[in-house]
Amino acid sequence: MTITTVGIIGAGTMGNGIAQACAVSGINVVMVDVSDAAVQKGVATVAGSLDRLIKKEKITAADKDAALSRIKGSTSYDDLKAAQIVIEAATENYELKLKILKQVDALVAPEVILASNTSSISITKLAAATGRADRFIGMHFFNPVPMMALVEIIRGLQTSDATHGAVKQLAERLGKSPITVKNAPGFVVNRILVPMINEAFFVLAEGLATPEDIDAGMKLGCNQPIGPLALADMVGLDVCLAVMDVYLAEFGDSKYRACPLLREMVAAGRLGRKTGRGVYQY
Secondary structure, three states, X not given: OOOOEEEEEOOOHHHHHHHHHHHHOOOEEEEEOOOHHHHHHHHHHHHHHHHHHHHOOOOOHXXXXXXXXXXXXXXXXXXXXXXXXXXXXXXXXXXXXXXHHHHHHHHOOOOOEEEEOOOOOOHHHHHHXXXXXXXXXXXXXXXXXXXXXXXXXXXXXXXXXXXXXXXXXXXXXXXXXXXXXXXXXXXXXXXXXXXXXXXXXXXXXXOOOOHHHHXXXXXXXXXXXXXXXXXXXXXXXXXXXXXXXXXXXXXXXXXHOOOHHHHHHHHOOOXXXXXXXXXXXX
8 A cells, every 4th residue: 555645634843743753754734633723733743843843954934835735634534534544632531532433444445554643552452432443553652753763663463464564664754663462461662661650659659869969870871861750740640640541450460559649749739841740959
C-alpha cells in the first residue's frame, strides 16, 4: 500500500505533531478536530514550530510554506475518506477513543488502516470493536513528535503482517526509528520508564538523597538527559500514578505498587509543571 494521505483525529499536542512530521516528509494530511478553533490552533502550532526550525536553519521558508500547504484542517470526518491510514490521537480515554474509532470504521473504505496513538490502551481490545481488526494497529509517538525519533508500533493479536509492514514503512518515511511491540500494558518504553520513576519516589520518600541529587545521579551515572523526578513533573504526577495503577490491576504484581508519596502528592494537587508545583516548584 502506498500512503499519500494520512488522516489525523485530534489537533492537540500529539495530533499536530504527527501532522507536522507527515507534512514535512511530503505526505498530505487531513487533521480533524471538534471545532474550527481547535483545528486552527493546531495548524498555528505547526506554523510556530516550523518558524523555530527556520531560525535554526534546518528548513527554509519555502519548506515551511510547502509543509503547511499539505495540511488540510477540518471538523468533518467525511474528509478522512481521502486517507489511506487514519491515526486517532485523541485524549487517553478508552471510551472516547472507542467512540471515535467506531465512527471512522463505519465511514472509511475497507482497505484503510486504522491506528491509535495510545500509550496504554489495549490495541487488541480496540481492534476487536472495529470491523477491520486485521487492519488495526498502534502507533505510539513520543512528545514532542517532530523531535523524538521513536515510534512504538504495537501489534494487536489480530494485526496482519501487511498492516504492520505498511505502518513501519510510513514511520520510516517520517524519519522515525520504529520498534515493534506486542500488545501489553505500557508496551515497552512506559513499562520500563514509569516503574523507574515510581522507584525514584520511593528513594525520595526514604530520604536517601535530595530530589536534585537523585536526578543528578541518574543523569550523570546513567547518561539520561533528564532525571526521573524532573521527568515525572514534566509528564504529570497524576499520569504516572494512573499508569502504575493500571499495571497493578492488569498484572496483579505488587512490584507495580505506586509509591505512597507519589499518591500523596497527587492528592495534594502537586502534579508537576502543569500546576506549578510537583517535586520541584515552577
